[in-house]
Structure formats: C-alpha cells, structure tokens
Amino acid sequence: MERVSVFIDGENFLYGIKSINKFYTDFNFDFKRYVNFITKSRKLIEIYYVIAPLKQDLNPSLYTKQQKFLSRLKKEGINIILCKRTKRDNMDGTQCHKIKEDDIRLALQMQKDAYDNKFDVALLFSGDGDFVPLPEYLSKKGKKMEVVYFEGHTAVTLLRVCNFRSYLINKKIINKFFYRNN
Secondary structure (H helix, E strand, O other): OOEEEEEEEHHHHHHHHHHHOOOOOHHHEOHHHHHHHHHOOOEEEEEEEEEOOOOOOOOHHHHHHHHHHHHHHHHOOOEEEEOEEEEEEOOOOOEEEEEEOHHHHHHHHHHHHHHOOOOOEEEEEOOOHHHOOHHHHHHHOOOEEEEEEEOOOOOHHHHHHOOOOEEEEOHHHHHHOEOOOO
16 A cells, blocks of 8 residues: 655645635645545555744734644644744835745655655645655655646646646635535
C-alpha cells in the first residue's frame, strides 16, 4: 500500500481559494476530509500545513480566527509549521507584511521525510513554480510527487514535473469540502 504525506503551502492555498471567490478563506476548508477523499485506498502518513501567524496588533479579529483555525488543524492531527511574517515597504510608501521561509521550510520537511523513508508519495498543495526541483530529488529517492492546484494559479512546469497525478480544486470541490461543525 502506497504511503502518502501531504504538504500544504497555506499562503498559496489562501490565494487560490480567494481566486474562486474573494470571500472564501482557508479557515473554512476541511483539509482532513479532502485529503482522506483524494488519498482513498492509500495510507495517509502525515499532513503538514505551512503558514505564518498573522500579526495580532494589525487585525485582532483575523488573528483570533487564524488561531482557532490552527487549533482545529492541530486537533485533527495536522502538523503546523510556522514561518516568519516580515514588514516590507512598497514603492508607494505603504507597508505590507509578507511570509518568509514558507517554501524552504516545506521543501526541507519534504526532503527530510523522503530521506527518512516516511512516504512513497508527496502530495503538494501548491502551484508555486519554486517547487519544480523537488520531484527530481524525490525520484532519486524512489518517491513520487503529486500536486493539488487551482486553475490559473499554477506553474505549468510544476504540473509537468508532477506527472503522476494532479488534483484541480474548483468551486465544486470547495463547496463539497467546506468545514462544517458537527
């Protein structure tokens, strides 16, 4: 039985879901149920969710929602990998906060788990072209990489190198896997 580990680029997922509907958020997506749906008869080993915490002082309400979301993920057995959020100056003099280290932390965790032979298939939730070199490394370790992506928000080169399986998330999938408290 194939062993699958899941690696979710939280920021990439958020932008993807907002591309379908600007009011959607990752806070309402049932990652655990969706992952179980797409891994089906394979053995699920780990799920990692990589994100940076929001700044509490900038938006206390959104910060609280994110903390509740992360707590729910942890209760569901999803491993949270926290990155940094740094302040940047824009050309127009305004400031914004950008996530740093997320791609590298995700890639390093995937490589470490491949080296430790924890999975046969890495399932990447991201359309970021920065991840294109990962399947080459994984194939040298006898591993495969599959990708979960949003249409129009994925590097074509990533889809080409993850040629085993890919999963498109569209509005129908989002609505089917919205998180509902039982």
